[in-house]
Amino acid sequence: MQQQTLPKLPYALNALEPVISEEIMDLHYNKHHKGYVDNLNKALEQYAEAEKKGDLSTLISLQSAIKFNGGGHLNHSIFWTNLTPPGSPENKLKEGPLAQAIQSQYGSVEQLLDKLSAKAVAIQGSGWGWLGFCKNSKQLRLATCANQDPLLDLVPLLGIDVWEHAYYLLYKNKRADYVAAIRQIINWHNVAERYQKAITS
Numbered sequence: 559m560q561q562q563t564l565p566k567l568p569y570a571l572n573a574l575e576p577v578i579s580e581e582i583m584d585l586h587y588n589k590h591h592k593g594y595v596d597n598l599n600k601a602l603e604q605y606a607e608a609e610k611k612g613d614l615s616t617l618i619s620l621q622s623a624i625k626f627n628g629g630g631h632l633n634h635s636i637f638w639t640n641l642t643p644p645g646s647p648e649n650k651l652k653e654g655p656l657a658q659a660i661q662s663q664y665g666s667v668e669q670l671l672d673k674l675s676a677k678a679v680a681i682q683g684s685g686w687g688w689l690g691f692c693k694n695s696k697q698l699r700l701a702t703c704a705n706q707d708p709l710l711d712l713v714p715l716l717g718i719d720v721w722e723h724a725y726y727l728l729y730k731n732k733r734a735d736y737v738a739a740i741r742q743i744i745n746w747h748n749v750a751e752r753y754q755k756a757i758t759s
């Protein structure tokens with residue numbers, strides 16, 4: 559398997575201020591996300607080695623590291639693109655299939671975000687709140703994942719990282735304030751693009 563790489567951030571480290579501080583972004587992207595990528599590559603390398611040797615017990619023992627770091631890499635790679643500087647036009651959801659689906663299932667974007675926020679705030683410990691698309695029912699769904707578990711049964715559209723590293727330096731213990739503030743920097747164009755791909759593929 560080829561080396562996984564840290565994707566380029568689509569904006570500057572300070573671009574999400576005042577909602578997310580430059581210090582949080584620097585640590586979150588350059589340390590946490592980079593750490594997931596580096597540790598994933600290490601685990602994948604060891605996995606390939608063990609595979610060559612037919613070393614089954616090592617293969618099994620590497621699975622949790624691959625899930626954790628691989629999930630962290632997948633989740634953050636989506637998360638960065640789900641965000642946009644406050645006040646940018648991408649923060650508004652334009653008319654289209656996603657707007658229609660949200661309206662018919664949740665009433666409005668605000669009502670959807672109220673539900674997603676409540677779920678994300680209630681996660682015990684670290685994890686992610688997600689808006690996803692269910693390919694079987696063709697419906698939007700809300701979900702939560704613990705730790706860095708990736709969202710596998712839905713197509714991920716919009717993720718909210720509620721690990722303390724995502725907000726603690728600015729919001730301290732007030733996870734609900736962070737989740738409320740993040741509405742100002744959601745990149746709805748990105749979410750709509752992901753939805754478009756999910757319904758047509």
Ligand code: MN3
Pocket residue numbers: 586590634719721723724
């Ligand atoms: Mn994180």
